[in-house]
Every structure is written in structure tokens, then in C-alpha cells.
Amino acid sequence: MIHRTALAKVLITGSALGVLAGCGAGASSSSSSSxxxxxxxxxxxxxxxNPQDAQSMNETNVFDNNSIWILEQIxxxxxxxxNNGKTVMPWLATGYTESANKLTYTFTLRSGVKFSTGxxxxxxxxxxSLEQTMAAAAGWGYIDAAxxxxxxxTPSTVVVNLxxxxxxxxxxxxxxxNGIVPNNFGGKTAAQFWQxxxxxxxxxxxxxxxxxxxxxxxxxxxxxxxxxxxxxVTWTDVPSDNTRQLQIKGGQxxxxxxxxxxxxxxxxxxPGVNMTLFDSTETTYIAFNEQVKPFQDVxxxxxxxxALNRSSIISAVLFGNGKPANSLFPPQVPYYDPNTxxxxxxxxxxxxxxxxxxxxxxxxxTLLLPSGNSDYAxxxxxxxxxxxxxxxxxxxxxxxxxxxxxxxxxxKYDMFVSLWTMDIPDPDELATFALxxxxxxxxxxxTYDNPTVVQDVKKAEIEQQPSVRQALYNTIxxxxxxxxxxxxxxxxxxxxxxxSNVHGFLVTPLGNYHMEDVWLSS
Amino acid sequence: MAFVIHRxxxxxxxxxxxxxxxxxxxxxxxxxxxxxILGIHATPRAIAILHAQWxxxxxxxxxxxxxxxxxxxxxxxxxxxxxxxxxxxxTSRLPVTLWLIIYAAILAVVISVPLAILAASRKDGIRDxxxxxxxxxxxxxxxxxxxxxxxxxxxxxxRLFPVTxxxxxxxxxxxxxxxxxxxxxxxxxxxxxxxxxxxxxDVLGAEFITTARAKGVxxxxxxxxxxxxxxxIPAVTVLGINIGFLIGGTLIVEQVFGxxxxxSLLIQSxxxxxxxxxxxxxxxxxxxxxxxxxxxxxxxxxxxxxxxFD
Numbered sequence: 097m098i099h100r101t102a103l104a105k106v107l108i109t110g111s112a113l114g115v116l117a118g119c120g121a122g123a124s125s126s127s128s129s130s131x132x133x134x135x136x137x138x139x140x141x142x143x144x145x146n147p148q149d150a151q152s153m154n155e156t157n158v159f160d161n162n163s164i165w166i167l168e169q170i171x172x173x174x175x176x177x178x179n180n181g182k183t184v185m186p187w188l189a190t191g192y193t194e195s196a197n198k199l200t201y202t203f204t205l206r207s208g209v210k211f212s213t214g215x216x217x218x219x220x221x222x223x224x225s226l227e228q229t230m231a232a233a234a235g236w237g238y239i240d241a242a243x244x245x246x247x248x249x250t251p252s253t254v255v256v257n258l259x260x261x262x263x264x265x266x267x268x269x270x271x272x273x274n275g276i277v278p279n280n281f282g283g284k285t286a287a288q289f290w291q292x293x294x295x296x297x298x299x300x301x302x303x304x305x306x307x308x309x310x311x312x313x314x315x316x317x318x319x320x321x322x323x324x325x326x327x328x329v330t331w332t333d334v335p336s337d338n339t340r341q342l343q344i345k346g347g348q349x350x351x352x353x354x355x356x357x358x359x360x361x362x363x364x365x366x367p368g369v370n371m372t373l374f375d376s377t378e379t380t381y382i383a384f385n386e387q388v389k390p391f392q393d394v395x396x397x398x399x400x401x402x403a404l405n406r407s408s409i410i411s412a413v414l415f416g417n418g419k420p421a422n423s424l425f426p427p428q429v430p431y432y433d434p435n436t437x438x439x440x441x442x443x444x445x446x447x448x449x450x451x452x453x454x455x456x457x458x459x460x461x462t463l464l465l466p467s468g469n470s471d472y473a474x475x476x477x478x479x480x481x482x483x484x485x486x487x488x489x490x491x492x493x494x495x496x497x498x499x500x501x502x503x504x505x506x507x508k509y510d511m512f513v514s515l516w517t518m519d520i521p522d523p524d525e526l527a528t529f530a531l532x533x534x535x536x537x538x539x540x541x542x543t544y545d546n547p548t549v550v551q552d553v554k555k556a557e558i559e560q561q562p563s564v565r566q567a568l569y570n571t572i573x574x575x576x577x578x579x580x581x582x583x584x585x586x587x588x589x590x591x592x593x594x595x596s597n598v599h600g601f602l603v604t605p606l607g608n609y610h611m612e613d614v615w616l617s618s
Numbered sequence: 619m620a621f622v623i624h625r626x627x628x629x630x631x632x633x634x635x636x637x638x639x640x641x642x643x644x645x646x647x648x649x650x651x652x653x654x655i656l657g658i659h660a661t662p663r664a665i666a667i668l669h670a671q672w673x674x675x676x677x678x679x680x681x682x683x684x685x686x687x688x689x690x691x692x693x694x695x696x697x698x699x700x701x702x703x704x705x706x707x708x709t710s711r712l713p714v715t716l717w718l719i720i721y722a723a724i725l726a727v728v729i730s731v732p733l734a735i736l737a738a739s740r741k742d743g744i745r746d747x748x749x750x751x752x753x754x755x756x757x758x759x760x761x762x763x764x765x766x767x768x769x770x771x772x773x774x775x776x777r778l779f780p781v782t783x784x785x786x787x788x789x790x791x792x793x794x795x796x797x798x799x800x801x802x803x804x805x806x807x808x809x810x811x812x813x814x815x816x817x818x819x820d821v822l823g824a825e826f827i828t829t830a831r832a833k834g835v836x837x838x839x840x841x842x843x844x845x846x847x848x849x850x851i852p853a854v855t856v857l858g859i860n861i862g863f864l865i866g867g868t869l870i871v872e873q874v875f876g877x878x879x880x881x882s883l884l885i886q887s888x889x890x891x892x893x894x895x896x897x898x899x900x901x902x903x904x905x906x907x908x909x910x911x912x913x914x915x916x917x918x919x920x921x922x923x924x925x926x927f928d
Contacts, residue, residue: 151655152701159657234656234667291702306700306707307886308784308878332782334876338766339782343876346774346781498649498891505653505660516658529658536661 136600140616141328145340145349149307149333154290155273156228157235161517161607164272166331168608169312170212171275171295174203174222174254175266177521181377181428181605184270184521188217188296189254198261198560203254210317211278212300219248224279226256228286236273238536239525261558263565267522272608298324298612307333318612325600325615344369344593350616351601352593357415357471360591368596373417373589374603377426377518381582382463382479386543388510395453397580400511401439402446403482410586412478413471417591421584423573424530428605429523431569438577438584443485450486458487464509466497472513475585505541514540518606523569527553531576544581625912629905636904637689637897641682644888644896651698651891672698685897695894699887704898707883712902714784715879717795718871719864722802723857730807730853734814735841741819753811756804765801765874772797782876798875802868806860813856817849824848851921858914865910866903 150163155171158164174189189203203222210216223246230240242262247255258265268274276296281289292301296319299312311330318324332349334340337356343349345368355363355371363371384391384400391397406420422438425431450456463479465472473494480490490511495503504512519525530540531549539545549572556568577584590603600613652668653660669675673684688695694704737749756764773781785794821827822845830840869881880899887895 151699154701157655159655159659234664234671287701305710305878306702307711307883308876332876333878334782335873335882336762336876339769339874339876342766342769342774343781346769346777348781348783496649496889498651498654498889499647501657501660502648502650502653505658514658536663537658 134617136322136325136615137617138325138615140326141330142326142351142598142611142614142616143343143349144329144331144351144353145334145343146331146353147335147337147340150304150310150331152290153293153304154235154286155275155277155293156232156237159235162331165608166310166312167275167293168272168297169299169329169611170293170297170301171272171277172297173270173272173274173276174205175270177270177604177606177608179602179604181375181518181521182430184266187270188222188276192266199258201256201258201265203256205252205254206319207252209296209319211282211294211296212315212317213278213282213294214317215278215282217276217296218251218279219254220251220279222246222254222276223248225276226274228277229273232273236271239268239271239273239520242268261560263557263560264520264522264524267520267524271520298610299329302328309333320612324612326611329611329614341593344595347595350595350598355591355593357413357417357591360415360417363593370594370596370598372592372594372601374592375428375605376588376590376603376607377428377605378515378588378590379421379424379426379517380475380513380515380585380588381421381540382475382585383504383509383512383514383540383542383582384580385507385509385511385541386545386581387507390453390455390459391510393454394580395449396455397583398439398578399446399449399453399486400483400488401580401583402442402449403486404479404583404585405441405482406586407441408482409475409478413474414586414588418586418588421586422577424576424582424584425523425526425569425573426518426587426605429518429526430521431523431566433570433573436570436573436577439580446486458489460489460491461510462491462493463511463513464500464503465492465494465513466500467494468497475513507538507541507543512541516540521606524553524557527556527569527572530582531572539581542581544579546575546579549575549579622912622916625908625915629908632904632908633901636901637686638682640897640900641685641893642678644891644893645678645681649891651893654699654890654892685894689901694898697887697892697895699890699892699895704894707895708880708898708902711878711880711883714877715865715868715872715881717784717791718799718802718868718877718879719861721792721795721799722806722864723861725799725803726806726810726857729803730810730814731846733807734811734818734853735846737811737815738818738822738845739837739841746815749811750815753804753808757808759804760870761801761805762870762874764804765798765871768797768801769874784877795877798871798877801871801874802864806857809856809860810853814849814853817852818845821845821849847921851918854917854921855914858910858917862907862910865906 146162148162150166151160152158152163153167155167172188174187175184176187178185188206188209190206192201192203194201205217205219226240226246229236230243231237242258242260242265244257244259249255278294282294298315298318300315302311302313304310309330309332311328313328314324314326334343340352341355341359344352360371363369384397386392410416410418410420420440423433423436463476465476476492480492483490503509516526528535529537531553533539533543533545552568552572556565559565559568590607592603594601597617599615599617601609603609652665655668656664673681696702697704697707700707733749737746740746769781772778779797780794783794785791827844830844866881866884868879869885872879872882883895884899887899
């Protein structure tokens with residue numbers, strides 16, 4: 097997923113904190129959007145202040161989070177992730193049957209579902225939609241790589257034929273990129289369609305003034321009775337954390353996405369607003385390039401991982417709003433193993449590992465960061481101090497984000513701070529991306545190559561028995577932690593501020609939200 | 619008129635120079651627009667597909683000629699980031715930046731002129747010192763901090779203005795753009811006030827002013843029709859130069875006030891390596907700077923009939 101930080105964010109954020117410190121006063125408890133606020137009320141126009149603009153509405157090839165979470169209000173897939181992020185539930189499909197050899201899945205479409213144009217969906221629309229995504233070679237096509245073909249034998253039945261048994265199929269189908277659109281784009285060209293996509297979601301297209309605001313209005317044909325409650329939702333592009341907060345306080349916006357961590361505490365006691373930390377799958381790591389000496393040495397990698405004081409980092413970066421990471425997988429991912437200890441802070445053990453390494457007296461290295469990211473800068477500063485006792489001298493190199501990410505992905509780095517958020521409620525996408533050196537991502541651009549782990553990843557992705565899959569993923573997580581191909585730093589939540597008249601707003605661990613459930617009280 | 623036409627003709631080599639410098643600079647710095655779009659999913663195959671789609675796999679010189687061919691036909695190209703026409707992106711954002719600059723200039727003049735008169739009318743008096751000192755605070759204040767203070771007090775506490783946004787309609791723009799324009803104007807005022815005050819003091823010492831006073835010309839008329847008219851020319855030059863700097867320099871104010879201006883479009887496009895947008899915005903800025911300088915010179919000639927352009 098792409099996280100882009102504006103240059104001005106660093107310039108504005110630090111010095112202006114004093115302005116806002118005086119604005120918060122009084123005491124009120126923080127809670128998630130109230131469940132005890134009474135019955136939902138129809139009507140209202142909600143403004144959602146985002147730190148960055150969406151990039152594209154083409155679900156087949158967009159990777160930007162803001163675009164994705166907005167698109168999910170327009171198009172819907174056959175299945176969707178549950179609120180706890182651990183599994184999927186029927187959405188445009190009501191159920192399925194699978195063949196004995198696990199290669200054919202037959203889905204039954206939900207009756208009464210219409211596009212926002214009023215046209216009912218049929219299996220032809222589903223077939224077309226899935227085939228569009230499958231063909232997106234520079235986009236999400238890889239997520240459907242296990243699908244051989246899609247059939248539409250009856251208007252309400254869709255048949256998905258697989259090349260091989262594939263355990264993550266339902267999770268893959270729940271990805272926003274497999275959202276259902278009209279067959280043949282309703283007569284438009286692809287380019288025309290994706291400028292104003294049509295779907296079965298609770299909202300339909302109104303306008304997008306790029307860099308300013310994107311507005312969706314109520315879909316009158318939405319299939320969930322009585323929903324959506326809101327007349328419209330407008331996502332505005334407001335890069336400054338402080339300005340978004342002022343918009344909330346000034347009543348110009350009702351939801352603020354990702355307030356700065358330093359303000360979480362004060363917002364919890366600010367009257368008229370709710371500060372909520374939703375569980376997320378966001379995990380931050382430091383990656384090691386094993387093509388650069390001495391990072392091919394597992395003792396060096398383990399030493400660094402053991403020397404990093406995660407509590408200090410969480411305190412400094414997240415102001416305490418996070419947990420040390422013990423595993424490659426975050427806790428909200430299915431098959432996460434809470435019993436994997438991972439490599440937690442232990443300076444004595446770190447020194448022991450360095451003594452056993454190929455560079456017992458230490459070495460000089462570079463930690464590469466994208467500019468404009470104050471969180472990463474803090475991590476780097478702390479890491480630099482934490483590694484000094486091991487004799488490791490860390491030079492911090494900051495490059496503009498495009499160049500820094502390019503260097504990371506081209507393996508022109510020593511160490512790099514990165515993060516991951518899940519796209520689907522299944523660990524396979526992350527496991528393949530991070531642990532398989534022959535995947536396009538070269539083991540999360542570390543070139544980590546453990547044949548045993550790779551074999552286990554491949555076994556797990558075709559294993560249908562949950563208990564066996566759990567055992568495989570437990571082993572994978574332990575081996576990945578011991579291999580220390582990355583230092584797992586922390587898990588962080590998704591922070592949102594809402595005005596107290598916003599109800600029903602909930603963010604799943606994948607980051608998506610259902611605006612059809614949101615309503616405004618007076 | 620001949621002068622104006624001559625300066626407009628000079629736009630052509632200026633534009634050509636801007637296109638060459640911008641094109642090669644943005645293409646030669648490290649970075650890849652495909653990586654912005656693809657993020658962590660930037661596999662070599664995906665990057666190659668996007669490069670082929672965008673023509674970035676062609677030799678740089680070929681890309682430049684293609685760009686120039688489109689440009690002479692009025693086509694600014696497609697944004698690599700948004701996938702939409704660059705012209706549409708710029709035309710939707712340019713009015714915001716123009717509003718900000720022009721409104722800020724007007725506010726700067728409205729604030730500066732009376733204060734400069736106040737200061738010049740009592741040289742070395744208390745009000746002269748106050749007028750010279752207080753606006754310096756505006757010069758020293760970071761624009762983002764000042765903007766946040768104004769938002770916090772006037773928008774949130776007293777609800778006099780919206781926190782962010784451009785507004786709709788002329789009255790809406792006038793209302794919504796007041797705080798951001800004031801933020802910019804406050805930074806412009808000190809230089810204009812000092813320049814105008816200094817030139818007014820020079821004019822006040824002239825013999826024709828002494829004569830006017832002796833003839834009983836009222837103070838208001840004296841200052842407005844005689845002193846200001848003669849003293850304002852250097853201040854116009856200062857204002858013109860500062861407006862030139864403002865073009866492309868309004869990024870911070872745009873970010874604080876959530877204004878979808880061209881400044882933030884340029885910065886975002888540079889980070890994303892959105893080459894067509896960077897090239898187009900640089901071109902627009904180049905033309906605007908030339909036009910602002912031209913307007914400054916024309917204003918100069920209008921105010922002072924003695925000025926001739928050869």
C-alpha cells in the first residue's frame with residue numbers, strides 16, 4: 097500500500113502543536129462511535145477530512161489506500177471482510193458450493209441487488225468484472241492468479257474454476273479489486289467508466305475535484321433496506337494534521353483520518369469529539385538487504401533486531417499507542433501466532449549474537465529513509481542510538497520518497513524503514529510477498545531465501561484444513577522471526593477523530609469502512 | 619503598445635527555455651512515476667508495462683519532441699498520477715492560486731498604504747516607530763503558524779470564516795479566501811510599508827510639496843494627490859517582485875488552508891514524478907512571471923508619464 101507524506105506536513109506539524117494544545121480543554125471520555133445514541137437517522141451530509149487525495153478510481157490497478165477505501169463505497173465484491181478482519185462474510189453472493197477436488201466453486205448471487213443505475217446484477221457482470229481484474233498485469237491481476245476461468249451458467253450463478261486448490265480464494269474475492277461492475281462497463285469505454293465508476297455500493301458517483309474534494313451521493317437502489325442513512329459523503333484533501341483538527345473543532349468536517357499521534361491523548365479529553373483507535377494490520381519494520389555485507393549473516397540481523405528498544409520507539413513515535421511486534425503477521429490477520437516470541441529487546445543477547453557474527457567488532461552502515469516522514473526519522477534516530485553499543489555506526493540517509501522507495505525496491509540500500517498493511521483477510525498475500533524470493537518483491541526486497549519457509553508458504557496456500565494451515569503458519573512465523581530478515585518493530589492502530597454526532601463508524605483491521613452504517617444525529 | 623507587443627513576443631524564447639530546462643531536469647533526477655503508482659507492488663514487470671503505456675521507454679530526446687509536438691497543438695498531456703488531462707488539472711487549480719495572489723496583493727496595498735502615510739506624516743514619531751516595528755513581526759512569523767492562529771481564533775473560536783476551502787461563487791471566494799490571503803499579505807506588508815514610507819519621505823522634502831502646503835492644500839489632498847502619486851512607483855516595483863515570488867510560493871498557505879492551488883499541485887507532482895504536470899505547471903508559472911513583470915512595467919509607465927520604453 098502507498099503511504100505518501102506531503103513535504104509541508106513536516107514543516108507545519110511540529111511548530112504548530114503549541115497552538116492546538118491550548119484549544120483542547122475539559123474532560124470527556126473517548127469512545128468509538130456510540131452504540132447507545134438511539135436509532136439511526138436518515139439524512140445528512142458528512143465531510144471526511146483526509147490527509148491526501150485519492151489517486152484513481154480504477155479498482156483493477158489502484159494501490160493507494162484512500163482511493164481504495166472510497167471505491168469500496170461504490171463497488172462491492174462477492175464476499176467482504178468481517179468487522180474483526182479475521183474472515184469473510186457473504187456480500188453480493190449468499191453462499192457457495194465447492195467441488196470435491198476443490199477446483200470449482202459455484203457462487204449464488206444475492207437476489208434484489210441492483211447497480212446504482214437501477215439495473216439488476218447478473219452473473220455476466222460478475223464474470224466481466226473478475227476477468228477485467230485478472231487481466232490487469234500491472235495491477236491486481238496477481239491476486240486472481242489461481243483462477244483459470246469464470247463462468248456464468250445462469251443469471252444468478254457464477255462458477256469460478258481454479259488452476260490448483262487455493263485456500264485464500266474467498267479472501268481474494270473479497271478484495272475491493274474484485275468489486276462487481278456492469279458488464280462491458282455499461283456500454284462505456286474502460287477509460288470513461290473508471291472516471292465515474294458504477295457499482296452496487298451504498299453510494300454513487302457525484303464529482304471529483306482533484307486535490308480538493310470527492311463526493312458520493314446516496315444510491316437509491318442500494319440493496320440493504322433502509323441504508324445508507326447519509327445523503328452524501330465528501331472526502332476532502334487536507335494534508336495538514338492541524339488543519340484537519342481545526343475543521344473538526346470548527347464543524348467543517350465530521351471525520352478526521354489519521355490525526356497526529358501527539359494529539360491522541362488531548363483529543364481523548366476534548367469535548368464534542370470522539371478519538372478512536374481501531375485495530376489495524378499496519379506493521380512497521382526495518383528491512384535488511386542481504387545482498388549487502390554483513391546482512392547476509394543471520395547473527396548480525398538477529399543482533400540488530402534484539403538491540404532495538406521497541407518500547408522506546410513506540411513511546412517516541414506513537415506516543416504509546418502501539419504494541420511491540422513479535423511476528424511478521426499482525427494480530428488481526430488469520431493464523432497469527434501470539435505465542436511466537438519474536439526477537440524482542442535484549443541487549444545482552446544482542447551482544448552475544450554480535451560476538452558470534454562475522455563482524456564482532458561492529459561495522460558502519462546506512463539506514464535509508466524517505467524524507468518528510470517524521471515517524472521514520474524518529475525511528476532512525478532511536479535505532480542509531482540503540483545499535484551503538486554493538487559497535488554498529490548507523491548513518492541516516494534521507495532521500496525524497498520516490499527516490500528512497502526506488503532505491504529500496506532496486507536493492508540499493510543497507511537498511512530501510514518500511515511498513516505493511518493487509519489487503520485481504522488471509523496471510524498468504526503477505527507471506528508470499530515477504531518470504532518468497534522468487535515473487536516479484538524478492539522477499540520484501542530483502543532477498544531473504546529460506547527454502548523451508550518457502551516450501552511451508554506454498555503448502556499453506558493450498559491447504560484447506562484450518563488446523564493444518566495454522567500449524568504451518570505458526571512454523572512460518574517462528575522461522576521468519578528467527579531468520580530476522582526484517583526487524584519487526586511495532587503494530588499501530590488506525591486513529592480516527594469523529595465529531596460526537598457521528599454514529600456507526602467502524603474501521604476494520606484492513607482499513608476499510610462501511611459508510612452505509614454511518615449516521616448523523618442532530 | 620509596441621513595448622507590450624515586444625515583451626509578449628519575448629515570451630516565446632522564455633517558454634522554450636522553460637520547457638527545455640524543466641523537461642530535462644525532471645527526467646534526469648532519480649525517481650520513477652511508476653513507483654508512485656505501484657508503491658510496494660512495483661515489480662519489474664509492472665513497471666515495464668506502465669513505462670510502455672506512458673512512452674517512458676523511448677529515448678529522452680524522442681520524448682521531448684513528442685512533448686513539444688503536443689504542446690504546439692495545445693495539448694499539455696495526461697497526468698501520469700491521475701490519468702486525466704493536465705490542462706483540466708491546471709485550469710481547475712489556477713483560479714485558486716490567482717485568487718490567493720491577487721487578493722493578498724490587494725490586502726497588502728490596503729493595509730500598507732494607510733500605514734505608510736501614517737508613518738511618513740510623523741517621521742520619527744511614536745506612530746512612525748510603531749508602524750515600522752509592528753509589521754516586522756509579520757515578516758518574522760512563519761506563514762503556517764500565522765495561518766493556524768488565524769484559523770484557530772477566527773474560524774474555530776469565533777466562527778467568522780471557514781477553516782479551509784475555496785468557497786463557491788464570488789462572494790463565497792471573497793469570504794473563504796480572506797484568511798489565507800491575509801496570511802500572505804501580512805508577510806508582504808513590511809517590505810511595502812518601508813519602501814513606500816522611504817519614498818514618501820523623499821517626496822515630502824521636495825519643493826513642490828512645500829509650495830503646495832504654502833498654498834493651503836488640505837493634508838488629505840496633499841498626501842493622496844501629490845505625495846502618494848509620486849512616491850508609489852518604487853513600492854509598485856517591490857510589490858511586483860514579491861508577486862513574482864508568490865507564484866509557486868504559496869504552497870504552505872495552500873496546505874494549511876486546504877486550498878487546491880497550483881503550488882501544491884506542483885509539489886505533489888514533483889514528488890510523484892508526474893512529468894507532464896510538472897512541465898505544464900512550470901510553463902504556466904514562467905508565463906505568469908513574465909506577465910507580472912510586464913504589468914509592473916506598464917503600471918510604472920501609467921503612474922509616471924515621464925517613463926519611456928524604447
